[in-house]
Amino acid sequence: MYITITAQKLGGNYSQGSADFVDYLEKENQGLDPEDKEYFFNQYGDRISAEEVVREIDANTAKLEKTEPRFYSITISPSKYELNRLKNNSEDLKKYTREVMKDYVASFNRELNGRPVNIDDIKYYAKIEDQRFFKGTDTQVRENQPFAAKILQLKSDIQKVERGEQPGNIAQMKREISKLEKATPHKQDGQRIVQGMAKEGNQSHIHIIVSRKDASNKYSLSPGSKYKASKVELNGKIVKRGFDRDKFFGKAEKTFDKNFGYQRNFVETYTARKEFIKNPRSYFSNLMKLPTSEKAIAMKMLKETGMPMMPNIPTNKAQLALKVFNRLRRGVDIAVKSSSIGI
Template sequence: MPISKPHSTLGATNTSSCVDLALYLEKENNELDLLQQKVISSLEKIALEKRKQFFFTHSENNISTNEVISTIDNNIKRLGKKDAKYFAPTINFSPQELKHILSTITNKVDIENVWALNDNEYISFNDKIKEYTKEIMSNYAKNFNRADKGLKTGNDLVYFGKIEHFRKFKGTDEEVLNKTYKAGDFKPGINSHVHLIVSRKDKTQRLKLTPTTKERSTTRSIGGNTYHVGFDRMNWINMNEESFDNFFQYKRPEREKFINQYILKKGSPIEKASLLNEIETKEKLIKNTIKYDQNHTHNTSKGRSR
């Protein structure tokens, strides 16, 4: 399932400017700049330039880092000095999900990394991830249950997304500890994911939105006014999984479903055993159905050829 994590920030405080986070998210473009300096051919330089990723919003692409910083840092009406000003969700895909997305845009088999995609395939791959990200951010908005206050879709938020295609090994990774790779080496395979910077305030700057709150859904009344607070992170992940399956027409295996993964990881021994039995029964039924359909189609074809 796509793991959507509503981080407060990535290793820094989120009570002041987002400048450090925004500049940090330029790291892949900076590495492409270094590669451009090492090549001589102008065609190679242009090819590397086309691989750069820029920030995007619900309605715009190719947004500069300076605009991101200025917009987020100025969308803070009535926030105190110690209040969170923004959050930094991430969207991480499983290898199976990334493989499926790629299968919808190319007939290539076993793509090793994004460098194997031609320019058109690369653009299409990024465009699909951006469109799906917009669905995730609409789910984000809906999950606050503030539609009556005007918060209905991602277009009512102030956010910027940035796609990254590479990950590096850390010193604590098993592959580094067993000396298969060194810290800082690029991880093999397709590792595309999305970073987001989301303002604490909505576009109107009337609503405070906190995805890291412990409250899932609570209605409060103060001075005769009723308002809703809360954010259900598990519900958001479930919504995003459903959106992925619908958007990409993905037939998700039972073992990949978030709710099943959650039970298999944190459920009681009885719950785990019961779920595994249920999953195995469903998988067996699906396998038998596919086998029957294949045999039936084969026999029907033979009958027509006579």
């Protein structure tokens, strides 16, 4: 489960409206008949139009400064293993979203009118998307890039030869392109993977737009707070503040596992991914302690994510060289960003 929380920006500034972001989320509906479209939904309603989402989010911004975000975007991306546990893809993801937003409000260290924040206090809209596209940061695209660069140069040279701008053997250059295409390490359906190509398989994920202000338009609820839990004096009153992302991400995993009977492997957990970055020595030590069957599944999952791996993981801790871990940490930083782990 990969989750990110992002304050939406337009260039270097926070967007003053939600229309551009909502339009982006409508991209899969382009050209579809009304009955075939995927609509927005929230805790209590389905088939909510994009126009209603924009209207409601943009009207819920009382007393916010231009330097403050009007809304946040939460992206929830289940893995293919998690998606395989679903029986009804769309309905199950809607059910999960409604449960995970309860986890979201429970992660605020805030009180409104003397009580904890609850699900009725937030204004959010969610949408399921079924497609994902390869990004430039994806391992497959990065490792294909040297081949892509040579192919592009050869195609450019062919055009120059055809225009009489330089000499060359076009047939030979085309044969070289064919060899490079065959030698490219990552393909999908026989085609070289490039940035912007749609990913095969079940790619369903959830986009959520949640207002910075609560449903009453009086209180600010920021999941981007740098505080997990603290208190501050405001207008003579002691006010709680903060949002615990670790708590939210952990609860989101447990909610999925409980609802769909999912047996989560060690390497799939948010805690393990965070440990990989902060303490790789401990991470690999715990990985090696897994039962043989679980360890085999873990290795398969790591390979599929493109996470850099050592050819053979040493069992002796003294063999875990610092330079190897530094390389792994740099590599996983890229994997984290491209996979939207959201630490």
